[in-house]
Amino acid sequence: MQHLTIKQILKQAPVGDTLTVHGWVRTFRNEQFIALTDGSTRTHLQVVVDREATPPETLRLIHPGAAITATGKLVESLGRGQDVEIQADTITILGPSDPETYPIQPKRHTLEFLRKNGHLRFRTQTFGAVFRIRHHLALAIHRFFDERGFFYLHTPIITASDAEGAGEMFTVTALDLNQLPKDEQGRVNFKEDFFGKHTHLTVSGQLEAELGALALSKVYTFGPTFRAENSNTTRHLAEFWMIEPEMAFADLNDDMNLAEDMLKYLIRYVKDKAADDLEFLAQRQANEEKNLPQNERSIPLLEKLDNTLTEPFARITYTEAFDLLRNSKPNKKGRFKFPVSEWGIDLQSEHERYLVEKKFKKPVIVTDYPKDIKAFYMRLNDDSKTVAAMDILVPGVGELVGGSQREERYDLLVRRMEEMHIPVEEMQWYLDTRRFGTCPHAGFGLGFERLVQFVTGMANIRDVIPFPRFPGNAAF
RNA sequence: GCCUCAUUAGCUCAGUUGGUUAGAGCGGCGGACUGUUAAUCCGUAGGUCCAAGGUUCAAGUCCUUGAUGAGGCGCCA
Numbered sequence: 001m002q003h004l005t006i007k008q009i010l011k012q013a014p015v016g017d018t019l020t021v022h023g024w025v026r027t028f029r030n031e032q033f034i035a036l037t038d039g040s041t042r043t044h045l046q047v048v049v050d051r052e053a054t055p056p057e058t059l060r061l062i063h064p065g066a067a068i069t070a071t072g073k074l075v076e077s078l079g080r081g082q083d084v085e086i087q088a089d090t091i092t093i094l095g096p097s098d099p100e101t102y103p104i105q106p107k108r109h110t111l112e113f114l115r116k117n118g119h120l121r122f123r124t125q126t127f128g129a130v131f132r133i134r135h136h137l138a139l140a141i142h143r144f145f146d147e148r149g150f151f152y153l154h155t156p157i158i159t160a161s162d163a164e165g166a167g168e169m170f171t172v173t174a175l176d177l178n179q180l181p182k183d184e185q186g187r188v189n190f191k192e193d194f195f196g197k198h199t200h201l202t203v204s205g206q207l208e209a210e211l212g213a214l215a216l217s218k219v220y221t222f223g224p225t226f227r228a229e230n231s232n233t234t235r236h237l238a239e240f241w242m243i244e245p246e247m248a249f250a251d252l253n254d255d256m257n258l259a260e261d262m263l264k265y266l267i268r269y270v271k272d273k274a275a276d277d278l279e280f281l282a283q284r285q286a287n288e289e290k291n292l293p294q295n296e297r298s299i300p301l302l303e304k305l306d307n308t309l310t311e312p313f314a315r316i317t318y319t320e321a322f323d324l325l326r327n328s329k330p331n332k333k334g335r336f337k338f339p340v341s342e343w344g345i346d347l348q349s350e351h352e353r354y355l356v357e358k359k360f361k362k363p364v365i366v367t368d369y370p371k372d373i374k375a376f377y378m379r380l381n382d383d384s385k386t387v388a389a390m391d392i393l394v395p396g397v398g399e400l401v402g403g404s405q406r407e408e409r410y411d412l413l414v415r416r417m418e419e420m421h422i423p424v425e426e427m428q429w430y431l432d433t434r435r436f437g438t439c440p441h442a443g444f445g446l447g448f449e450r451l452v453q454f455v456t457g458m459a460n461i462r463d464v465i466p467f468p469r470f471p472g473n474a475a476f
Numbered sequence: 477g478c479c480u481c482a483u484u485a486g487c488u489c490a491g492u493u494g495g496u497u498a499g500a501g502c503g504g505c506g507g508a509c510u511g512u513u514a515a516u517c518c519g520u521a522g523g524u525c526c527a528a529g530g531u532u533c534a535a536g537u538c539c540u541u542g543a544u545g546a547g548g549c550g551c552c553a
Contacts, residue, residue, distance in 0.1 A: 030512045048511085079511045105487065105503055106514045112546065113487070167552065204553090229551055230477055242553060337549080349549075402553060447553030460546090472544095 007041035009074065013084050020071045021045060021086060022094070024123065027106040028062045033079075036070070039128055042276050046077065046085040058091055064106050065097030065123065111463055118467070118475055126284060129277035130464055133270055134452050138222075140269035141243055141448075144262055145220045150245060153212040153219040155205030160197050161426075168228040169200035170238075201226035206244050206445060207377075207430050210406060213246035213441055214433045220245035222448070230471050234460045235398060237449060239469040246443035252379075252388040252405040255442035256365055259392055259401050260313050262446075263363070267305050270455055278302065278455075285457040299361070299395055301457040307362050308394070314360040317368040318386065319343070324359065325351050346373045349398060356393045363394045376420045378404040380412055390444070397454045403444020410434040 003020050004012070023038035023045070032051060035044040047070045049059070062068070072088035079085075103117045104124060114121040121127045142152065158172050174194035175181065183189040190198040205221040212219040225242040247254060271278065282301035289297045298304070316324070325331055325340040325347075338348045347355075347366070355364050368386040371378070378387035392401035407413040413434055417424050424431070452464040462468040467476050 027512095027514060029515050030510060032510065033512050033515090035513075044513090046513085051510085077511090079513075081513045100486080100504055103486080107487070107502060108514080109487070116545090225553080227552075231551060232477085232547095233549080233551095234547080236552070240553070397553095399553065445553060450553060 005040035006036065006038045006043070006045045009045060010041065010043055010084070013074070015074055015076055015084060018071065018073050019086060020069060021047070022067070022069050025062055025064055025066045025068060025097075027064060031059065034062060034068070034070070036068070037128075039122075042125060042129055042132075042280055044082075046079075046082050047072075047088050047091075048085050049088055049091060053089065054091055058093060061093045061096045062091070063097050063099040063102070065099075065102045065104060066093060067095040067097075068093055111460065115462060115468075122466075125280065127463075129274075129280050130452070130456050130458060131466060132277055133274050133281075133456055134464065136270050136273045137266055137452060137455060138448070140266050141222060141262075143269070144265045145218075145245065148218070150218040150220045151212070151216050153205075153209060153216070153221055155202065155208040155212075155221045155223065155244075157202050157224060158195075158199050159202045159208075160195065160199050161207060167203050169203055170226050170228045172199045172201055203227055204242070204244065204445065206246065206443060209244050209246040209443065210430070210433060210441065213248045213443065214437065214439065217248045218245070232471060234462075235450060235453075237461055237465060237468055237470055240461075240465070241448035243446040243448055243451075244443060246441065248439055248441045250405075250442045251440055252367065252390060252442055255403050255405060255444055256313075256315065256367070256390050259390075259403060259444055259446070260363075260365070263392075263400075263451075264309055266451070267309050267455065271305065271309075278305070281456050281458075288459075298457065299357075304395055304457075305455065311362045313392070314362060314364040316355075316364065316366055318347075318366055318370065319368065321347065321351075321355060321366050325354065328354060328359075330354060344370045344372065352393045352398050356395050356398075361395070363392055363400075366391050366393065371416075374404070376416045376422050377406050377413070379407045380416070388442075394454050396457070396459075397450050400450050400454060401444050401446045403442065405440065405442040408434060408438045408440055410438065 003022065006021065006023060009019065009021065021036065021038070023036040026035040026037050026044055028034050032049050034047040034049060036047050037044050049062070051059070069092040070086055070088040071090050072086045074084055075087055077083060077085040104120055109124070111126075114124060114127070122131065145152065173190075175188070175190075175192065181189040181192040183191075190196070193199070202225060204225060205223065209219055209221050221242070221244045223241065224239055226239050227236075228238065229236065245258060247258065278301065285298060285301050299307070322340065322343055328340075330336055331340050336348075336350055338345070338350065340351065355366075356362075367388070367390045368381060369389045369391075370385060371380060371387045374387050374389050378389045380387055388405035390401075390403050391399050394400045407416060410431065413431065414424060417427065449461050449464050452458070453461055456464060458464050462470060
């Protein structure tokens with residue numbers, strides 16, 4: 001059956017037409033006015049109930065959360081607060097919702113409460129807005145890369161490569177866990193497992209993406225990624241989605257430009273597609289933070305996004321960042337928990353926050369990190385101390401992007417792998433790209449949920465993914 | 477994994493130096509009103525004070541252990 005969504009009705013406003021609408025009751029005021037939502041847009045459609053014509057047993061079932069169908073004429077609203085409304089001739093209750101037990105009330109709930117009722121939180125305005133924006137961002141990512149000649153490459157989710165060094169991994173096995181086959185040393189014998197070897201859920205598609213890039217020139221991955229780290233923060237998930245472009249014939253500068261262009265493109269796209277949802281989330285964030293002291297509040301959401309859009313990102317080397325931090329007021333006054341004194345230290349959250357939120361007040365790209373705190377595949381700079389790496393730090397989220405120019409020189413790569421105890425013999429498939437037709441190439445990884453956090457202003461990463469997985473939690 | 481804080485009605489919270497019958501607002505239910513905008517007004521029901529143990533004449537309040545949650549840190553995207 002064809003029908004208009006509420007978004008279409010509000011946009012087209014075919015006043016005078018008789019329409020049938022489906023949706024869920026948000027509120028029922030005055031036993032007469034239904035605020036109806038179908039999730040297509042943030043705005044409700046007001047359905048005016050004909051109290052004479054509607055049977056009392058129907059009226060009794062109109063409660064928040066109930067699914068209904070309403071048929072009637074669309075008219076210009078007689079009340080203030082909306083332009084049009086439906087004068088319903090008939091209301092059909094498709095699915096009632098017991099108001100005594102339905103958890104979602106027409107009032108403010110905490111995100112914590114909604115997380116506990118995660119199966120129903122989609123019904124709220126906040127999560128509706130977040131997941132509509134999540135959709136727009138995902139689509140925009142594909143459009144961005146497609147417009148630039150990148151191919152979408154599906155890298156494996158089950159992987160035998162355990163040398164990516166990106167964190168603890170989840171084992172994938174079909175073995176009977178109660179009767180594990182053992183080898184001579186008494187260790188689990190994965191030769192008897194489904195794949196004949198020990199396999200895991202992927203922690204990154206980068207190494208496989210490099211294989212694609214060294215043939216198709218420009219590729220990207222966009223898929224789920226898994227880390228078995230016991231991370232309990234507002235920025236980590238055990239299952240998250242990652243975007244990893246990889247470009248042949250590109251250096252670190254090309255890499256940074258791509259990432260910056262992409263973030264700007266995505267924000268522009270969402271502003272265009274979901275301005276009302278952004279407005280709502282901006283208001284939400286302001287309300288949440290209105291009781292905080294001024295210096296603890298976030299940059300207002302829309303202002304933050306506009307800054308990102310119009311300002312060029314700050315670009316500084318690790319060494320410059322280090323000097324800046326070492327000479328900063330909080331460092332001299334001993335305010336940092338991790339004092340900045342020796343070149344080579346990793347930047348801590350508090351340092352990144354200082355750079356982004358106090359010093360530059362916009363996204364910052366930090367490049368050329370000491371090689372000892374970065375991964376084996378990053379290209380060694382001429383100083384032999386730093387690598388061609390870049391991290392993009394953004395307000396509120398911290399590290400949004402991590403990327404690098406890859407080490408394309410076979411000998412240097414092997415030396416780095418040996419230094420970092422990467423099993424060279426198991427990585428021949430990767431090293432072959434450097435043996436046959438190697439070339440400069442670069443790429444980055446962008447955490448999709450962190451991007452959604454950045455764009456929506458949601459504080460906890462668990463609130464920007466439909467079904468969050470984190471230590472101790474795998475509901476649904 | 478570490479640190480800090482929290483857990484009281486369906487939800488959001490208050491509950492004083494330990495003191496006798498644990499409160500409010502919202503929500504629910506009943507009623508009134510009928511062009512409302514998280515409607516409003518009147519009435520009403522609703523509690524294993526997270527759990528177990530302890531201290532005390534007396535514990536929501538103090539102590540111990542545990543569970544769960546939140547925030548921070550580390551690991552990173």
